Amino acid sequence: MGLNIDREVIADGVGFTEIIDPKLRTSVLKIKFVTELSEKTAQLNSIVSLLVPSSNSQIKTYSEMSDRLDALYGSSLYSDTNKNGDCQTITISADCINNRFAFDGEDILGELLDIINDCIFSPNTDGEGFNKTEFELKRRELIESICSDINNKRWYAMLRAQKTIFKGEPGENSVYGQVETAEKVTPHEAYEAYLWLLKTAVIEIYFVSPAEDHSAKERFRKMFDGMERDVRKVRFRAPSPLKDEVCRVTEKVKMKQTKVVMAFKSLTEKREAASVMTRLFGGTPFSKLFTNVREKMSLCYYCAASFVYSKGTLFVESGVETENAEKLVAEVQNQLDGIKNGDFTDEEFENTRRFLINLVNGVEDSPGSLISWYFGGRCCDDDISPEEHIKRLEKLTREDIIAAARTFSLDTVYVMEADGEYDGAEEDDDE
Amino acid sequence: MNKEIITSSITGDSYTRIKHKSGLEILVWEMPGYSSAEALFGTKYGSINTRFRTQGDSDYTTVPEGIAHFLEHKLFENEECDAFAQYAKTGASANAYTSFDKTCYLFSCTQNFNESLKILLSFVQEPYFTEETVQKEQGIIAQEIRMCNDNPGNRCFYNMLKCLYHEHPVKIDIAGTVDSIKQINADLLYKCYNTFYNLNNMVLVAAGNVKIDEILAIADEKLRMCEDIKLETVFPDEPETIVKKEMTEKMSVGIPIFNIGFKSAPGSGYEIMKAELETFAALNVISNPASEFYRKMMEDGLINSSFSNEVFSGDGYFAAISGGESKDPHEVFTRLMTEIERVKKEGIDRNLFESIRKYTYGQAIRELENPEQAASLLINSYFSTTTAFDGIKAISEMTCEDVMNTIKTRLTPETAVLSIIEP
Numbered sequence: 001m002g003l004n005i006d007r008e009v010i011a012d013g014v015g016f017t018e019i020i021d022p023k024l025r026t027s028v029l030k031i032k033f034v035t036e037l038s039e040k041t042a043q044l045n046s047i048v049s050l051l052v053p054s055s056n057s058q059i060k061t062y063s064e065m066s067d068r069l070d071a072l073y074g075s076s077l078y079s080d081t082n083k084n085g086d087c088q089t090i091t092i093s094a095d096c097i098n099n100r101f102a103f104d105g106e107d108i109l110g111e112l113l114d115i116i117n118d119c120i121f122s123p124n125t126d127g128e129g130f131n132k133t134e135f136e137l138k139r140r141e142l143i144e145s146i147c148s149d150i151n152n153k154r155w156y157a158m159l160r161a162q163k164t165i166f167k168g169e170p171g172e173n174s175v176y177g178q179v180e181t182a183e184k185v186t187p188h189e190a191y192e193a194y195l196w197l198l199k200t201a202v203i204e205i206y207f208v209s210p211a212e213d214h215s216a217k218e219r220f221r222k223m224f225d226g227m228e229r230d231v232r233k234v235r236f237r238a239p240s241p242l243k244d245e246v247c248r249v250t251e252k253v254k255m256k257q258t259k260v261v262m263a264f265k266s267l268t269e270k271r272e273a274a275s276v277m278t279r280l281f282g283g284t285p286f287s288k289l290f291t292n293v294r295e296k297m298s299l300c301y302y303c304a305a306s307f308v309y310s311k312g313t314l315f316v317e318s319g320v321e322t323e324n325a326e327k328l329v330a331e332v333q334n335q336l337d338g339i340k341n342g343d344f345t346d347e348e349f350e351n352t353r354r355f356l357i358n359l360v361n362g363v364e365d366s367p368g369s370l371i372s373w374y375f376g377g378r379c380c381d382d383d384i385s386p387e388e389h390i391k392r393l394e395k396l397t398r399e400d401i402i403a404a405a406r407t408f409s410l411d412t413v414y415v416m417e418a419d420g421e422y423d424g425a426e427e428d429d430d431e
Numbered sequence: 432m433n434k435e436i437i438t439s440s441i442t443g444d445s446y447t448r449i450k451h452k453s454g455l456e457i458l459v460w461e462m463p464g465y466s467s468a469e470a471l472f473g474t475k476y477g478s479i480n481t482r483f484r485t486q487g488d489s490d491y492t493t494v495p496e497g498i499a500h501f502l503e504h505k506l507f508e509n510e511e512c513d514a515f516a517q518y519a520k521t522g523a524s525a526n527a528y529t530s531f532d533k534t535c536y537l538f539s540c541t542q543n544f545n546e547s548l549k550i551l552l553s554f555v556q557e558p559y560f561t562e563e564t565v566q567k568e569q570g571i572i573a574q575e576i577r578m579c580n581d582n583p584g585n586r587c588f589y590n591m592l593k594c595l596y597h598e599h600p601v602k603i604d605i606a607g608t609v610d611s612i613k614q615i616n617a618d619l620l621y622k623c624y625n626t627f628y629n630l631n632n633m634v635l636v637a638a639g640n641v642k643i644d645e646i647l648a649i650a651d652e653k654l655r656m657c658e659d660i661k662l663e664t665v666f667p668d669e670p671e672t673i674v675k676k677e678m679t680e681k682m683s684v685g686i687p688i689f690n691i692g693f694k695s696a697p698g699s700g701y702e703i704m705k706a707e708l709e710t711f712a713a714l715n716v717i718s719n720p721a722s723e724f725y726r727k728m729m730e731d732g733l734i735n736s737s738f739s740n741e742v743f744s745g746d747g748y749f750a751a752i753s754g755g756e757s758k759d760p761h762e763v764f765t766r767l768m769t770e771i772e773r774v775k776k777e778g779i780d781r782n783l784f785e786s787i788r789k790y791t792y793g794q795a796i797r798e799l800e801n802p803e804q805a806a807s808l809l810i811n812s813y814f815s816t817t818t819a820f821d822g823i824k825a826i827s828e829m830t831c832e833d834v835m836n837t838i839k840t841r842l843t844p845e846t847a848v849l850s851i852i853e854p
Contacts, residue, residue, distance in 0.1 A: 023464035025800050062729070067721035070786035074793030097796045101442065103789070103827070133730075141735045144756060147685030148737075153581045219568050254683045257577040285525065287517040295513075298570030301578055319578050354522035362467040363539035365639075 003364055008217070013231030014203040015378075016217050019370055020210070021293050025237070027109050028367035029116065029430040030381065032375060033160040033201040034234050035153065037088040037170040039422060042142040044079075047081040047185055052194065053129050056118035059224040068115065069257035073097050075112050077119070084379045086170040086238040090197065095367070097384070098210055106335055109209075112246065113216055114237040121223045129187030130194075141346045143182050143338055146174075152337075155406070157259035161315075164249050165354060167241050171311055176362075189398030200232045204375060208367035236379040239267050239312030240411075252419035256369035258325050259416040262316040266407040271309050271380060272392045273362030273404035278307040278314055280352040280401060281339055287352075288335040289316070297331065299324050309380055338372035339405040342398070349398045357393055360386045432647070439820035441827060444799060446809065446819065447643055453654035454631035454846035458520040458809045459646055460638040460819075462802055466541045469806040470548055470571045470640035472555050473535035473813060476627035479607040479746060480532075485626055486661040494623060495614040496600075497572075497607015500529040503618050504568050504787035505560055506536070514554040521545040531601055532745045533814050534627075539717045539803060545645055548637070552653040558624045560617040572610045583684045583852040587754070590678040591690040594600075596672050598667035602747045630657040636809040639802025666747045671696075674845070679851040687853040690752055691767060694848075695841040705825045707742045708791065710836040712739035715787045716779050716834060717770055717842075718753060724770045733763050751841055766847045768794070771842050784831045792826045 007017040035041065054062045069075045072333050075096035082089045094109045094116045124131040150156050159174060166172040174182075207216045242265045264430040268274050281307030282289035293303040303318040340346070363373045363386045432452055438445035446814050478499050483738050484491045507514045507527070516526045523540035525547075528620035536555050592602040606612075637646055674695055697708065718724050718740065728734045738755035757763050798804050805819075812819040 015462035021464075024461075025796060061726070063721055063723075064728040066719065067783070067786055069720070070721055070790040071790075073796070097793050101796050103792075115448055131550075140732060143687055144735050148756060149685065151583050151688070152682050153683075154578075160684075255581045257574065257581050284519070286519040290515075294571060295567075301571055301573075301575040319574060321574070348519075351519035351522075355519065355524070358522035358541050359524065362539070365467045373723050429752050 003065060010217065010221040011227065011268070013201075014140040014205065014220070014224055014364055016205045016220060018214070019206070019208040020212050020215060021208065021364070022206065022210050024367060025098050025101070026095050026367065026370065027098065027207070029093065029113070030206045030371050031092045031120065032204045033090045034084065034087050034204070034205070035090075035196050035197060035201045036232070036234055037086050037173055037294070039173045039177070039181075041193065042088055042173050042175050043181045045088055045090050045189055045197065046081050046096060046176045046186060047139060047182065048189050048197065049081045049092070050251060051134060051190065052119050053077045053092050053116070054081050054416040055123040055124040055131065056115065057124055058118050059115065060124055061133070062137065065100055072106075072108050072111055073102065077099065077112075077116060081175045082353060083175055084173060085236050086174050087234045087236060087403065088095070092116070102189045110215070110276065111426040113219060116144055117219050117223065123191075125191060126158055126412050129191045133195060135187040139185065139298045140180060142180050146176050146179050146182065153253070153257070153259055154257055154319065157261055157414070157416040158315070160251060160328060160377050161412065164247055164414055165313065165405065165412045166311070169238070169240055171238070171240065183285045193251060200229060200230055202231060202234050204378060206374065208370055218383070236381060237310050240265055242409055243411050246325070246410050249412070250415045252417045255418045257319045258322040259326055260313035260318045260320060260328055261414040262329065262410065263412040263413045264314040264316075264336065266312050266314070268312070268404055268407040270404055271382065272389070273396055273400040274307055274309065276352055276356060276393065276396060277339065277404040278305050279356055280348060281305045281336060281405070281415040282316060284352060284355050286348070289332065289340065292335055293328060293331050295317070299328050299331070303328070305334070316349065321404075322411070325417070329413055331412060336405065340402065342402050344398075346398060349401060353393055353396065357390050360390055360393075434764040436816045437820065439823060441820070441823050442796070442799065443848050444820070446638075449647065451650055451654060452656070452660060454629070454657040455654055456634045456813060457646065457650060458634065458636040458784075458813060459641060459643045459690070460805050460809060461641055462639045462805060463705055464614045465639045465802055465824070467802050468541070468544045468637065468641045468805050469537065469539045469802040470544075470551060470635070471535045471537040471806055471810050471811050472551050472633065472635050473533050473810050474627050474633045475532065476534050476623070476632070477530050477532040478603060480627065481600050481603075482666070483626055483662065483664045484768040485663070485691075487655060491665060492622060492712070494619055495607065496611040496612060497605070498615055498619060499534055500606045500793070501568065501572060501612055501615050502623055503527050503529045505532050505564065505620060506555060506558060506822065508564060509554055509557050509681070512802045516548060517550045517554070518547060521550065530604055531605060537806075541640070543643060544715050545649060548649050549604070549653060552635075554745055555628065556653070556655060556697070557619065558628075559622045561587060562617050565615060565617050565620065569612055572612055576604070576606050576609055576612075579606060583682045583688050585691065586682060587681055587688045587690050587852045590651045591752070591848060592848060594675050594678050594750065595673055595692050595694045595750055598768065599669045601745065620831060624802060625663060629660055629662065631659045632662055634810060634813040636813070638805040650833045660683050663774060667749060673848050675848070677851070679853060681854070682852050684852055684854050686756050686758055687760055687851055688754070688756055689738035689763065690850045692756040692848050692850070693751040693762055693842050694750070694846040697747050698746065701744075701825075703744060703823055704815055704817050704821060705710060706837070706841075707744050708822065708825050709829060709833050710742045710841050711740065712784070712787050712829060712834045713832070713837040713842060714742075714751055714753060715790075716784055717774055718767065718836070719787060721786060722785060727765065728763065733757055733766070735760060752793055754770060760849060760851045764847075768847065770845050771838065771844070773820045775839055779831055779835055781831055784834060788826060788829055792823065793821045795826055
């Protein structure tokens with residue numbers, strides 16, 4: 001603990017956080033564009049996120065870019081797009097090994113920063129849009145990736161469940177968009193969307209490196225200097241309203257194991273208490289769900305709980321035999337009711353808190369977890385260090401956990417039922 | 432106790448290898464500046480070890496498919512409570528995994544390392560199986576098997592192995608089948624435990640915020656002296672030929688998934704590790720994203736960025752694999768074979784080779800980044816009878832000629848198979 005961490009606002013709505021840690025062997029740079037999530041912009045932004053790191057005005061093709069990165073000792077340049085509450089975050093990332101490992105004294109980091117700088121501020125365009133050839137390649141890739149969502153059944157069940165859980169909210173949208181709309185996007189529209197992101201998105205940049213080096217920050221400061229910005233504020237926290245009645249949806253998919261996703265909702269602002277409660281409920285191998293639903297009842301291989309504070313939603317995911325789905329749903333509810341009634345020991349509470357403190361203590365051991373930690377804090381409007389978070393965890397009492405549990409109510413039960421007769425998701429909505 | 436310090440002349444890193452009096456090998460890498468620590472306790476026992484005998488046995492024992500994985504699940508439970516409940520008191524995150532050729536129990540933590548290490552060494556040495564607990568586990572593992580069977584990437588990989596291997600048990604699913612695990616009982620679990628969980632067949636590794644003297648003191652306290660029982664595992668004779676050229680299965684997938692596998696000669700030690708790296712480089716000079724072949728396939732809509740290469744190697748098996756998603760896996764297969772033949776005739780692009788050598792070296796440096804990765808590197812080095820730094824050395828010495836020879840000997844069309852999962 002005790003790293004050198006410094007955040008500076010380098011332009012309107014652009015934060016740059018430098019973290020120096022001499023024990024690391026790699027440097028990592030992440031540029032996060034945060035914008036409101038909507039069906040239309042999600043589609044455009046997802047294509048943008050694939051296009052921006054794959055080429056630039058100097059390195060015109062994906063192949064050429066791959067060759068340059070390989071020669072920089074396997075440096076990486078990639079992107080991802082995620083939901084944070086009702087926001088979409090597009091992250092462009094670059095990482096490389098430390099210069100001291102180079103065979104011939106090359107400046108690996110310097111060359112990589114040149115490349116990513118060009119990707120961000122001088123993208124590969126022809127005329128008024130992204131380069132058409134590269135655009136077509138990435139659009140096909142996006143479409144194929146959307147089609148392949150069904151390959152990972154746990155992921156697919158969660159995607160489908162969120163359509164119901166967050167119905168009518170921006171959070172119901174996939175950050176990757178739909179095949180039908182992706183097919184209609186033009187290179188010009190995508191480039192306009194990127195320019196709009198550069199102008200309006202909240203931008204957080206993170207640079208984690210073993211050596212003190214301000215060149216990355218200075219490059220970005222220089223590039224944003226003079227750029228016209230019109231930052232649109234985003235609402236990181238947008239708790240999802242509880243439905244009047246519990247919504248139960250069953251869909252059938254050709255597969256062998258039935259998937260269950262349950263959503264419980266809460267308006268609690270006590271993040272730490274809700275997070276410990278979630279772990280006690282189903283977030284450790286000694287949690288209520290693991291011990292009872294898996295170990296005692298032998299119903300499943302996994303039954304896990306996770307809490308998304310930005311949406312005030314607690315998810316429970318499991319995979320079971322179809323005939324056991326209702327039994328599992330009843331037992332999950334029963335276990336949550338137990339916590340609400342204080343049916344857990346002081347030892348279980350202490351063990352859960354210790355487990356979490358142990359995880360938080362390890363945040364500073366990898367660049368990725370450091371960045372996730374500090375960006376996560378900004379998304380919760382609660383930018384605190386791991387040490388401060390641990391102090392809050394230590395102050396919690398079992399009454400705090402019971403109180404947190406009592407704020408959660410069942411909102412949705414989504415069942416993706418294993419069925420041999422259907423090829424796609426055929427909806428049977430009981431709402 | 433025999434102690435040896437292993438140092439990398441390239442990165443300057445070092446760790447200590449100890450042969451403990453109990454028979455166990457212990458590898459410790461102290462990493463100053465890190466808060467976390469990782470420990471793994473592993474045995475050279477995986478899903479492929481279905482036939483074996485020891486010095487006291489007159490004949491070989493054959494056990495049901497999936498028993499190594501089943502044993503891993505059951506070892507967490509002893510007579511009083513389960514290991515997870517014990518770890519709960521220290522705050523460590525614990526887990527275990529079974530692969531084709533090893534089973535490992537692990538934990539990571541940022542505090543109470545010594546207490547967690549005592550738990551690890553104790554529960555792995557204290558098996559407790561009853562017919563009742565075995566039966567209870569069958570429901571859980573059956574669900575794990577069903578979950579894996581719904582994974583098209585997993586199915587595609589196993590179907591490729593079935594095309595490649597006639598007899599070798601690597602073609603069998605690590606977890607077995609819902610039917611095969613029904614044949615497992617407490618006696619069989621004890622038989623396998625007493626055979627493979629002998630400390631002479633095991634390793635303990637620790638990396639990160641750890642102290643070697645404290646680890647050795649705990650080892651002295653917890654480890655039981657083990658006599659070497661002269662374990663002998665056998666595999667059926669495996670022909671050099673493949674079983675069949677192609678296998679296709681239908682599942683719920685967006686677009687077809689494929690694996691192209693090339694079977695070639697297995698081996699052990701430094702030589703096979705070198706061969707693995709050369710084969711990985713060989714696959715990449717032909718089809719990595721910087722290659723002309725990859726660019727053309729992308730432009731023709733035949734592959735997407737899920738296309739990747741890997742090398743799969745272990746006791747009695749070795750395969751070079753290219754795989755991904757494609758609307759036309761047959762065309763990908765045909766073009767890949769044509770490209771391999773072209774490279775055999777025309778040679779390797781030396782600039783591309785040099786880029787790939789640097790890429791592979793960079794990946795190896797990244798494996799030293801944190802305690803989790805360092806511990807994983809240590810345990811893999813034990814199982815492959817190499818040191819953790821041999822890979823970096825082999826990459827820095829690799830030549831274009833080595834890779835060309837590998838293309839000629841290991842990427843041969845007659846040993847190539849195609850596995851497809853289609854909608």
